[in-house]
Amino acid sequence: MRLNPHLVAMPGDYLFAEVARRVQAYAPSAPRPIIRLGIGDVTQPLAPAITQAMVEAAQEMGTPEGFHGYPPDQGYPFLQQAIIDADYAPLGVRLELDEVFVTDGAKTDTSALPELLAADARIGVTDPVYPAYIDANAMAGRLGRHEGGAWSALTILPCRAENDFVPELPAQPVDMLYLCYPNNPTGTVLTREQLTRFVRYAQDTGTLILFDAAYKAYITDPAIPRSIYEIEGADQVAVECCSFSKSAGFTGTRCAYTIIPKALKARIDGQSVSLNALWRRRVACRQNGVSYPIQRAAAAALSPQGQRQVAAQVQTYMDNAHHMVATLQGAGLQVFGGVHAPYVWLRIPGQRSSWEFFDHLLHQAQVVGTPGSGFGQAGEGYLRLTAFNTAANTREALERVLAVL
Amino acid sequence: MRLNPHLVAMPGDYLFAEVARRVQAYAPSAPRPIIRLGIGDVTQPLAPAITQAMVEAAQEMGTPEGFHGYPPDQGYPFLQQAIIDADYAPLGVRLELDEVFVTDGAKTDTSALPELLAADARIGVTDPVYPAYIDANAMAGRLGRHEGGAWSALTILPCRAENDFVPELPAQPVDMLYLCYPNNPTGTVLTREQLTRFVRYAQDTGTLILFDAAYKAYITDPAIPRSIYEIEGADQVAVECCSFSKSAGFTGTRCAYTIIPKALKARIDGQSVSLNALWRRRVACRQNGVSYPIQRAAAAALSPQGQRQVAAQVQTYMDNAHHMVATLQGAGLQVFGGVHAPYVWLRIPGQRSSWEFFDHLLHQAQVVGTPGSGFGQAGEGYLRLTAFNTAANTREALERVLAVL
Numbered sequence: 001m002r003l004n005p006h007l008v009a010m011p012g013d014y015l016f017a018e019v020a021r022r023v024q025a026y027a028p029s030a031p032r033p034i035i036r037l038g039i040g041d042v043t044q045p046l047a048p049a050i051t052q053a054m055v056e057a058a059q060e061m062g063t064p065e066g067f068h069g070y071p072p073d074q075g076y077p078f079l080q081q082a083i084i085d086a087d088y089a090p091l092g093v094r095l096e097l098d099e100v101f102v103t104d105g106a107k108t109d110t111s112a113l114p115e116l117l118a119a120d121a122r123i124g125v126t127d128p129v130y131p132a133y134i135d136a137n138a139m140a141g142r143l144g145r146h147e148g149g150a151w152s153a154l155t156i157l158p159c160r161a162e163n164d165f166v167p168e169l170p171a172q173p174v175d176m177l178y179l180c181y182p183n184n185p186t187g188t189v190l191t192r193e194q195l196t197r198f199v200r201y202a203q204d205t206g207t208l209i210l211f212d213a214a215y216k217a218y219i220t221d222p223a224i225p226r227s228i229y230e231i232e233g234a235d236q237v238a239v240e241c242c243s244f245s246k247s248a249g250f251t252g253t254r255c256a257y258t259i260i261p262k263a264l265k266a267r268i269d270g271q272s273v274s275l276n277a278l279w280r281r282r283v284a285c286r287q288n289g290v291s292y293p294i295q296r297a298a299a300a301a302l303s304p305q306g307q308r309q310v311a312a313q314v315q316t317y318m319d320n321a322h323h324m325v326a327t328l329q330g331a332g333l334q335v336f337g338g339v340h341a342p343y344v345w346l347r348i349p350g351q352r353s354s355w356e357f358f359d360h361l362l363h364q365a366q367v368v369g370t371p372g373s374g375f376g377q378a379g380e381g382y383l384r385l386t387a388f389n390t391a392a393n394t395r396e397a398l399e400r401v402l403a404v405l
Numbered sequence: 406m407r408l409n410p411h412l413v414a415m416p417g418d419y420l421f422a423e424v425a426r427r428v429q430a431y432a433p434s435a436p437r438p439i440i441r442l443g444i445g446d447v448t449q450p451l452a453p454a455i456t457q458a459m460v461e462a463a464q465e466m467g468t469p470e471g472f473h474g475y476p477p478d479q480g481y482p483f484l485q486q487a488i489i490d491a492d493y494a495p496l497g498v499r500l501e502l503d504e505v506f507v508t509d510g511a512k513t514d515t516s517a518l519p520e521l522l523a524a525d526a527r528i529g530v531t532d533p534v535y536p537a538y539i540d541a542n543a544m545a546g547r548l549g550r551h552e553g554g555a556w557s558a559l560t561i562l563p564c565r566a567e568n569d570f571v572p573e574l575p576a577q578p579v580d581m582l583y584l585c586y587p588n589n590p591t592g593t594v595l596t597r598e599q600l601t602r603f604v605r606y607a608q609d610t611g612t613l614i615l616f617d618a619a620y621k622a623y624i625t626d627p628a629i630p631r632s633i634y635e636i637e638g639a640d641q642v643a644v645e646c647c648s649f650s651k652s653a654g655f656t657g658t659r660c661a662y663t664i665i666p667k668a669l670k671a672r673i674d675g676q677s678v679s680l681n682a683l684w685r686r687r688v689a690c691r692q693n694g695v696s697y698p699i700q701r702a703a704a705a706a707l708s709p710q711g712q713r714q715v716a717a718q719v720q721t722y723m724d725n726a727h728h729m730v731a732t733l734q735g736a737g738l739q740v741f742g743g744v745h746a747p748y749v750w751l752r753i754p755g756q757r758s759s760w761e762f763f764d765h766l767l768h769q770a771q772v773v774g775t776p777g778s779g780f781g782q783a784g785e786g787y788l789r790l791t792a793f794n795t796a797a798n799t800r801e802a803l804e805r806v807l808a809v810l
Contacts (some may be wrong), residue, residue, distance in 0.1 A: 003680075051464060
């Protein structure tokens with residue numbers, strides 16, 4: 001058997017595995033409980049409307065008349081319709097049922113969607129960036145060689161305080177460009193005008209945009225686009241990945257969805273091909289859909305009652321984010337994000353690297369962040385803090401951090 | 406954007422989609438209810454021990470102390486341990502927790518595992534075969550061109566009545582060989598000696614075996630191996646994919662697992678590499694694990710009480726299979742399988758092709774089977790019937806079939 005050389009050559013560990021490793025190694029000697037503002041995992045229990053729907057669906061599965069076998073590959077129509085009604089109709093975005101693909105997680109789809117493209121598709125990402133985008137493409141051999149901390153065939157668009165975290169357009173052609181807004185890890189957003197510039201670029205160059213909107217529930221200003229399809233023409237150039245993980249606390253429940261408009265087409269060998277049809281074919285042969293009780297739970301999160309309950313949870317996290325921003329800025333630190341996103345992107349004071357500052361906070365403050373450099377070279381000198389802990393822990397963590405600066 | 410030419414060029418529809426299309430087109434004019442013995446989907450409700458565990462876990466997720474965020478990538482240790490204790494220890498197979506990968510379905514893993522290998526890995530399959538193995542590899546460009554109904558770079562091992570459905574060893578080298586036993590679609594099994602021959606071949610040639618044991622719960626004779634790891638040395642050459650779908654009625658609940666022993670290694674550039682470590686790296690970047698309530702439900706299927714309940718369900722399906730075999734043989738027909746598998750592989754009497762016989766049964770008997778030719782060229786002239794319907798429907802379907810022969 002000849003192994004996949006790209007998988008064998010993958011550098012280091014996945015970022016969060018390395019963070020977990022350092023925390024585990026230190027934990028036994030910590031003088032007080034460690035507070036985790038590192039991994040972006042939610043902490044509040046599932047809302048009552050959601051658990052009730054999941055319990056009822058589980059009970060249904062135990063009855064002859066309520067049992068459900070293989071789900072539809074693309075998801076149950078009841079969930080596809082709920083997604084359209086709750087997440088798109090209010091934005092004036094019109095979708096049909098078969099433009100919605102229900103899936104077990106946004107990571108599953110953001111890492112698999114490049115398989116729509118040629119094996120040597122050129123990939124573009126902002127930097128810093130969610131590492132799974134890069135790792136999945138590297139394993140598939142699309143990124144070339146890893147030299148000096150960079151991939152030879154990857155186009156990166158740096159985002160730093162110096163450019164206000166607004167990426168430039170790619171300087172060389174790419175087949176597919178990942179855009180994640182509200183952004184993980186920086187917590188920053190693009191205005192409607194800034195996002196329109198990318199849509200026009202994609203239209204002009206025939207580039208596919210993968211828009212990751214996993215954090216759209218955290219947008220507090222309706223002027224900021226929640227969906228790329230709010231931009232006219234985006235349905236011809238963009239797929240959009242969304243998740244119940246951060247909006248409804250589904251990190252342990254697992255449900256998400258991807259939109260592939262039927263207007264999205266590309267030419268090959270003189271024919272025009274629908275990416276929606278290609279993805280449907282791929283989905284039918286690679287998986288068997290999402291669990292019925294989980295789809296019922298997701299639909300409940302989109303019901304009027306469920307939406308009120310999960311909005312209250314999101315507000316709790318955003319109160320934490322706003323407290324972090326205010327406290328750190330009050331101490332004279334430079335912070336970004338935290339307004340339309342559950343992530344605060346802290347510019348590390350002094351000369352410490354991201355990992356040095358991570359270790360400093362872990363050992364001196366017993367607070368876990370995520371080193372910005374783990375998200376890319378442009379993240380060096382930053383630390384990501386998440387708003388997903390309790391209000392009390394968040395406040396204490398901030399006090400501890402300020403005490404050791 | 407340059408599309409994946411292999412995905413664009415995929416021939417026809419996925420087999421079961423075409424079956425569903427023909428049934429839907431005919432259904433409005435059917436003179437009586439159609440009985441479906443086509444797709445391999447279970448029909449009995451989840452067992453009480455399973456629904457109870459799922460309900461309790463869903464309720465847990467609604468409490469601060471019982472909430473679970475991101476699951477471990479590879480699965481919860483409680484489920485990994487239950488799998489080892491219930492499915493392997495009784496066979497004398499010893500596994501460690503991190504050799505068990507919990508996943509949402511065997512299709513997900515059987516279609517993704519070739520990514521461990523080089524992009525041009527040579528694939529071997531038996532024929533007839535579960536079509537998803539072929540489609541997934543074809544989309545990834547591993548099978549060459551599709552000409553005259555065959556893939557130019559795919560090695561096929563024909564299984565027909567003439568060779569007693571026991572495949573020959575591959576005549577040319579392959580990197581990976583799919584073996585599914587009890588077999589889908591033929592329902593046949595390999596004896597310990599026959600399976601040993603493949604393990605020795607894989608050891609001698611450095612071939613990776615992907616052993617799909619999704620139907621192992623249907624084996625009625627302990628002399629037939631339920632796991633390839635019952636064969637000495639198989640842990641150095643084989644991964645094994647199993648599923649709760651057919652053993653515990655999880656087609657709509659979604660849980661499965663893959664075993665990758667740490668003894669399974671391959672050499673590349675002079676170094677020995679663990680496939681377990683490679684897959685762990687891949688899993689960490691491509692998905693976020695399986696839902697907590699679903700993993701609890703799966704563990705409940707492996708509890709002593711759950712095992713008794715699901716064994717009774719399996720017995721019900723096997724009673725159907727035995728009835729089908731006895732009835733068809735009694736009518737002088739040639740049938741295979743149905744003894745250690747929920748599938749009966751009927752040799753079509755007369756000169757009809759598989760699709761012609763499918764249409765004949767649909768229109769004259771209002772019974773749905775699956776055309777053998779949809780599983781490969783060696784399946785031409787056969788029809789697959791499943792045992793997953795009710796006893797009453799199965800009996801009526803058989804009466805109808807005999808009446809139109």
